[in-house]
Amino acid sequence: MKKLNKTKEDLNPNDVGMSSFVGDKSKTIGVLSLKLTMADQTEVAAFYVVESNVDYNILLGRDWIHQSGCIPSSLFQLLFFWDGQKVSTHSTDEKPFETHAMQAWITMTTLDGSS
Template identity: 35%
Template sequence: MDLLRVQIPHEDPLVVSLTVAECLVRRVLVDPGSSVNVMPRDTFDRLEIKLKKLKPTGNPLLGFDGKRVEPIGMVEVEVQAAVRVFKESFVVIEIHPSYNLLMGRGWIHRVQGVPLTLHQVMRCLRPDGNKVIDIHGD
């Protein structure tokens, strides 16, 4: 039943749409392998977040290739996924990825989510903990 919306076979990552800073953002990668949420500078600019909201961070990121990436800063914005809304911190970096945002493990855990790449869905609990919400892949 869960695979009715998905073209099989596939090896696609889980990519969703979320409301971030009151704007719909498409091509958001749900990445349980990432320890942080990442916002490319281009997305930061398109969301029209004021530069004064950036806070310094002294911690570089390590990319897949082992290279260190110096963040521009950290920013905290509201992220809505279905009926769940949280203030999330993002590391803002100067990169040009295929995705507009990367949501890491911390966010996945806060929304009590289970990302299912095969099924192209992330299952989350409602705030009351009684029902499951599905956030479907794009």
Template identity: 40%
Template structure:
């Protein structure tokens, strides 16, 4: 590829996001993907470059067939999106498969009503060596020497779910 800085024959190709079409409507959609945790399909996985913790609500832990007894204790306090202090129930390590990557991840488990099934933070993004784009609504991964593009879940909320975020997808 001529003109691509840092690209030489034999190195992974650069990731290129397509241009945004002229007149495209701006949106506020967060990045939601489908994934597998411990081999079980999980939807509404929220990828947030600004998050400090990988978070799993208790309801998701139960979907994985696990409970409070499976958690390791933690002595930290987290701040929720509403700036309220939240004490995690504990933490669990679980493999999460997103696109071509499987990353063993430490999740802090909270007993909270969330719109997501799990929240993946910046460290997960870096560990998976992906480039998420909320603007383009997809994620780019390197898989060996190939670039892999994963489209996000374009409608993570079912028609019967009533949550504020669902208006962004109607």
């Protein structure tokens, strides 16, 4: 939220529960409505905010993906958009494999207790 120049006062309170990729449960600290621009399309999107130490900034939900006509590729770390005439491509993570390798190492050392 620091990068967006937002504080907890900008959040709309809620008590939605979330699950992480590994099944950890947590509560959101609020919802933040932001203008999201991708592929020459600007829409207001609601982002559920959680306190977490992760390697990604946002997760785009299934509803947003379908509404925006986005085709995400986790293999190529790209988002594809079709506007009826052409496909536009947007990169997501500049170095996805470095990020995921580091996250895997941190997770493994945490799980087995080694450092």
